[in-house]
Amino acid sequence: MTSRPPARSTAGPAAAGIGTRTLVHALVREDGTVDAGELYAVAEALGMTDQQVRxxxxxxxxxxxxxxxGRGRKARLHATADATGSIAPDVEYVRHAFRQDRGLAPWDGTxxxxAFAIPESSRQARDALRDTLLHLGAAPLQGGLYVSANAIGEIVEAHARGLGVLSSLTRLTSRDLRVGEEDDPxxxxxxxxxxxxxxxxxxALAALAAARLALLSGPDRPTGIERLTFAIELAAAFTDAMEPDPLLPPELLPQxxxxxxxxxxxxxxxDALAAGEAQDPARLRLFRLYGGVGSAAAQPGGN
Incomplete structure (x- = not known):
């Protein structure tokens, strides 16, 4: 078998956004443990120092x-609760993205x-409602007025109710939006x-995934540590790409x-990474969280 450079030499920008805390959470196995030897090895592959990990x-x-x-690289960490919340994908959000990709969620032109006007005395609630709208992919039109191409009204209303500002929220739909002189969707x-x-x-996500696919299908079988590193890189890059994506309908996007x-x-x-972990009863929880999110969600009729 020929030698290959360590995973960190090909990690690219994605690895730069992976923090040590995220790494530890990502390496939690189904039995709730983290092997410190794996943790330090993957951290090194991602360019982190032992001191950062410690x-x-x-x-x-x-x-x-x-x-x-235990201590050092022979230690074992035990999660006291489910530590995967910070790395788990938003399944419904991802499912909708794949449905759009397959042409299964066409835009109806709406x-x-x-709109909301919340006083300064409720500033925290006002900021939280604004952040909810932005997180759901809405765009500001002007002060207190936001627009989305997706039907997110019920979600926004539920958040406004929880924040106690539902009476300050106005919802409406239109098939005739104009900003200045522009009205082409x-x-x-x-x-x-x-x-x-x-x-x-x-x-960046596509480049990383393509590079990792080439290694996974190449003549040199990746080591276990490399596969773990690839999985964590991919999860981080996927999150980095999806979080700011408003998931506009294809009809509104350049093609x-x-x-x-x-x-x-x-x-x-x-799928290629998960195939190598399918028979491991102590596989990372990460594989359960992401396994099938893309392939299953993309199946016709998935909703």
Whole structure:
């Protein structure tokens, strides 16, 4: 077998966004443990230092999120609760993305608008409602007025009710949106959303997934540590690409849209990684969280 460079030499920008805390959470196995030997080896592959890992473990144990058995690379961490919430994908959000990619969620031409005027005395609730709208992919039109191409009204209303500001929220729909003199839907989308920046993140995901697929299907079988590193890189890059994506309908996006290719490649890469872990009863919880998110969600009729 010929030698290959360590995984960190090909990690690219995706690895730079992976924090030590995220890494520890990502390496939790189905039995709730983290093998410190794997943790330090994957951290090294991602360009992290032993000192960074030690400090992170110390903080997590101090917070009561993990207990530690043993020391150094021979230690074993035990999660005291499910530590995967910060790395779990939003399954419904991802499923909708794959349905759009397959042409199963066509746009009906309706714009969904949300307006609110919440006083300074309720600033925290106002900021939380704004953040909810932005997280759901809505774009600001002007102060207190947001627009989405997706039917997110019920979700926004539920958040407003929980924040105690439902009476300050106005919802409406329109098939006739104009900003200045622009009323063409696709040009409005390009005006309102930072599509080049979103596309750039998807291109980074596609490049990473394609590179990892090439290694997984190449003549040199990746080591166990390399496969773990690939999985964590892929999960981090997928999150990095999806979080700022408003999931605009294909009718509003430039074609071909990089997100479609990136998600397809990521699903293929994840399937290839998961295949090697299928028989391992102590596999990472990460494989259960992401397993089938792409391939199953993309099946016709998945909703």
């Amino acid at each position: 400090l992170c473990v110390k903080r997590l144990v101090g917070e009561g999120r993990f207990t530690q058995e 714009w969904h608008l949300f 696709a040009r409005l989308a390009a005006l309102l959303w930072p599509l080049p920046a979103v596309a750039e993140r998807h291109e 071909p849209w990089p997100g479609t290719r990136a998600r397809a490649l990521a699903a293929q890469c994840w």
